[in-house]
Amino acid sequence: MELSIDLIKKIALNVYDVVNPLLGTKEASRKFQKGAGGDISMNIDLIAENTIIEALEKYNVNSLLISEELGEKYIGEIEKAKENHAVLIIDPIDGSNNAVRGIPYSSVSIAYAIGDRMNNIRKAVVLNLFTKEIYWAEKGKGAYLNSKQIHVSDFDISQNCFFELSLPKDNIMNKLQKLAPVIEKFYRIRVLGSSALSLCQIASGGMEAFINLRTSNRLVDVAAGILILKEAQGKFFSLNGNEINMALSINTKFPFIASNIKLESFIKKKLITYFYRKM
Numbered sequence: 646m647e648l649s650i651d652l653i654k655k656i657a658l659n660v661y662d663v664v665n666p667l668l669g670t671k672e673a674s675r676k677f678q679k680g681a682g683g684d685i686s687m688n689i690d691l692i693a694e695n696t697i698i699e700a701l702e703k704y705n706v707n708s709l710l711i712s713e714e715l716g717e718k719y720i721g722e723i724e725k726a727k728e729n730h731a732v733l734i735i736d737p738i739d740g741s742n743n744a745v746r747g748i749p750y751s752s753v754s755i756a757y758a759i760g761d762r763m764n765n766i767r768k769a770v771v772l773n774l775f776t777k778e779i780y781w782a783e784k785g786k787g788a789y790l791n792s793k794q795i796h797v798s799d800f801d802i803s804q805n806c807f808f809e810l811s812l813p814k815d816n817i818m819n820k821l822q823k824l825a826p827v828i829e830k831f832y833r834i835r836v837l838g839s840s841a842l843s844l845c846q847i848a849s850g851g852m853e854a855f856i857n858l859r860t861s862n863r864l865v866d867v868a869a870g871i872l873i874l875k876e877a878q879g880k881f882f883s884l885n886g887n888e889i890n891m892a893l894s895i896n897t898k899f900p901f902i903a904s905n906i907k908l909e910s911f912i913k914k915k916l917i918t919y920f921y922r923k924m
């Protein structure tokens with residue numbers, strides 16, 4: 646049986662209850678070995694992930710779980726999970742560094758798919774662990790912040806557009822220089838530290854675009870945010886301007902561009918056809 650959006654929200658709220666008191670504390674930041682996603686796991690990441698696993702077991706969920714710290718693992722009855730093609734793609738804490746430093750921009754991100762590709766994601770929840778705000782979406786039914794339906798902004802490039810920029814550290818000055826024709830047209834740059842929440846910001850009209858050139862960007866960070874963005878009529882595409890519909894796997898990593906409707910063609914023209922090919 647398919648998981649309900651209410652159950653997914655409930656699991657996210659379980660994480661909020663356990664993790665929120667730890668935000669900004671020393672205890673949260675104790676370091677452990679590298680997680681499956683490649684970052685060093687911190688105490689707070691592992692606590693959040695364990696909370697999710699316990700909840701899934703309590704609610705008798707049968708699903709493949711793809712999660713940042715543990716990688717891939719079946720929850721419940723493997724045969725049933727395989728039969729129903731259920732996949733949960735989870736980042737227990739997206740923005741862990743913000744979480745341990747007490748910067749209120751950190752989230753738990755849960756996506757639910759029936760199938761094995763990104764386009765098979767049907768339900769998504771991103772909950773801000775500081776503010777308890779819940780962004781959520783069901784495929785074909787729109788995107789919401791708490792109980793209010795959300796939509797991308799209608800700003801075009803002549804207006805005061807905010808965008809987020811995430812660059813790999815290698816060769817950074819060179820990349821910035823090449824990005825100049827795009828950057829100079831935007832009103833403000835924000836680098837906030839939780840990709841999941843930033844996709845939700847675009848979805849709710851708080852920002853206009855997110856350019857993430859990091860090839861190390863993981864599916865678990867953005868799986869839920871993508872559905873929320875798309876259900877809010879946002880655009881999500883590769884650096885070549887194509888749709889991204891990769892396999893649901895812990896190893897899936899990709900750079901991406903997200904935007905509102907009006908900036909899509911501007912970005913594609915400036916960044917992709919004109920500029921990115923020369924990078």
Ligand SMILES: [Mg+2]
Nearest residue numbers: 713736738739
């Ligand atoms: Mg994480």
